[in-house]
Amino acid sequence: MARTIVVGGGISGIACAAALNDRGHAVTLLDKGRVLGGRMASRRIRDSGTPSDGHVVDIGASYFTAQDDRFRSVVERLMGLGIACAWTDTFHVASSDGIRGVKTGPVRYTSTGGLRSIVEHLAGELPDTEILSARDAGPISVEDGALMVGGEGVDAVAVCMPSPQARQLLDSGSPALAAALLATHEVTWEPVIAVTAVFDEATWREFDGIFVNDDPVITWIANDGSRRGTGAPVLVAHVQPVLAARHLTDPPAVLPAALGALQRVLGISEHPSWADAKRWTYAKPITASPQPFFLDPVIGLGLAGDAWSDGPRVETAWLSGHLLGEALADRHESAATR
Numbered sequence: 001m002a003r004t005i006v007v008g009g010g011i012s013g014i015a016c017a018a019a020l021n022d023r024g025h026a027v028t029l030l031d032k033g034r035v036l037g038g039r040m041a042s043r044r045i046r047d048s049g050t051p052s053d054g055h056v057v058d059i060g061a062s063y064f065t066a067q068d069d070r071f072r073s074v075v076e077r078l079m080g081l082g083i084a085c086a087w088t089d090t091f092h093v094a095s096s097d098g099i100r101g102v103k104t105g106p107v108r109y110t111s112t113g114g115l116r117s118i119v120e121h122l123a124g125e126l127p128d129t130e131i132l133s134a135r136d137a138g139p140i141s142v143e144d145g146a147l148m149v150g151g152e153g154v155d156a157v158a159v160c161m162p163s164p165q166a167r168q169l170l171d172s173g174s175p176a177l178a179a180a181l182l183a184t185h186e187v188t189w190e191p192v193i194a195v196t197a198v199f200d201e202a203t204w205r206e207f208d209g210i211f212v213n214d215d216p217v218i219t220w221i222a223n224d225g226s227r228r229g230t231g232a233p234v235l236v237a238h239v240q241p242v243l244a245a246r247h248l249t250d251p252p253a254v255l256p257a258a259l260g261a262l263q264r265v266l267g268i269s270e271h272p273s274w275a276d277a278k279r280w281t282y283a284k285p286i287t288a289s290p291q292p293f294f295l296d297p298v299i300g301l302g303l304a305g306d307a308w309s310d311g312p313r314v315e316t317a318w319l320s321g322h323l324l325g326e327a328l329a330d331r332h333e334s335a336a337t338r
């Protein structure tokens with residue numbers, strides 16, 4: 001049996017492992033985090049001194065769309081199991097000094113348990129994947145034509161993560177390989193700092209999410225109480241990339257500006273009882289490669305994630321990982337028949 005490693009336990013890595021398992025190929029999946037999910041990240045509020053302690057808040061991706069038929073069938077199954085649910089198709093639009101109107105778009109989906117629970121559920125369904133968390137994959141290299149991950153020979157590896165993180169893995173094992181592979185995939189990534197604010201009560205007008213245009217501090221506000229379906233007075237604001245970049249070494253320092261912007265846009269004077277800032281150095285690719293994934297069929301090295309094909313979205317990442325998994329399964333099967 002071919003030894004296949006998937007590196008990355010975000011949605012793209014899990015989709016890649018699922019596609020391989022579906023075709024009968026066993027996988028070992030490594031993630032350096034203590035928990036799976038990557039940028040589909042949720043945390044439980046603790047020690048806020050408010051009734052919102054215990055509330056699960058999304059601090060990475062805000063929601064996901066399901067416009068691709070293949071991904072939609074996964075989402076529909078998850079909805080049938082009560083893991084995913086439709087959230088809204090309508091967000092408000094604001095400028096720096098207040099809400100200006102509403103904007104309707106595709107249905108956005110969420111999960112009552114937080115977006116991480118979707119990745120955890122999909123991982124738990126994998127029939128033939130050994131999952132090793134808190135495990136950095138170590139260098140990836142090619143030695144005498146043999147593919148090595150963390151010093152061990154493997155038949156194939158799928159690296160499912162933002163390209164700067166993939167580059168670190170490849171650079172540490174084989175800088176020439178990294179340069180050759182990633183030269184075709186020069187993607188610029190922008191940072192985000194996600195600010196969670198827990199209030200004693202909701203004094204703002206009802207909304208699900210607000211796109212904030214032309215504000216020097218924030219770009220988006222999510223009503224996490226609406227997203228969870230609990231009505232908890234918990235908001236998440238995303239700090240705009242230039243300001244976020246200036247605060248990557250000290251995310252809490254952005255809190256006064258971000259919370260001030262939140263009050264200004266919502267037209268409220270109340271202060272949150274508790275607030276926190278989560279840094280995403282590689283939050284979103286601002287360009288994408290035209291193809292859905294990369295695979296060197298000779299070496300057996302693949303790359304997938306949301307910078308392939310269609311931009312910074314959960315469904316792009318899922319599709320990229322899924323298609324890479326299918327391509328690796330094709331490769332294993334054609335090697336077996338030779």
Ligand SMILES: Cc1cc2nc3c(=O)[nH]c(=O)nc-3n(C[C@H](O)[C@H](O)[C@H](O)COP(=O)(O)OP(=O)(O)OC[C@H]3O[C@@H](n4cnc5c(N)ncnc54)[C@H](O)[C@@H]3O)c2cc1C
Nearest residue numbers: 008010011012031032038039061062063137305306313314
């Ligand atoms: C703040 C923010 C808001 C967003 N909003 C939205 C939204 O509203 N809608 C939407 O569709 N998308 C949104 N996105 C984008 C969405 O989260 C991503 O497109 C998607 O989650 C990417 O999944 P992925 O599996 O490709 O990468 P990731 O989720 O980043 O997973 C990569 C995994 O690789 C692991 N890893 C990295 N290096 C190593 C290593 N050396 N060894 C082992 N493991 C490693 C990481 O721990 C991580 O778990 C948002 C992202 C952020 C950060």
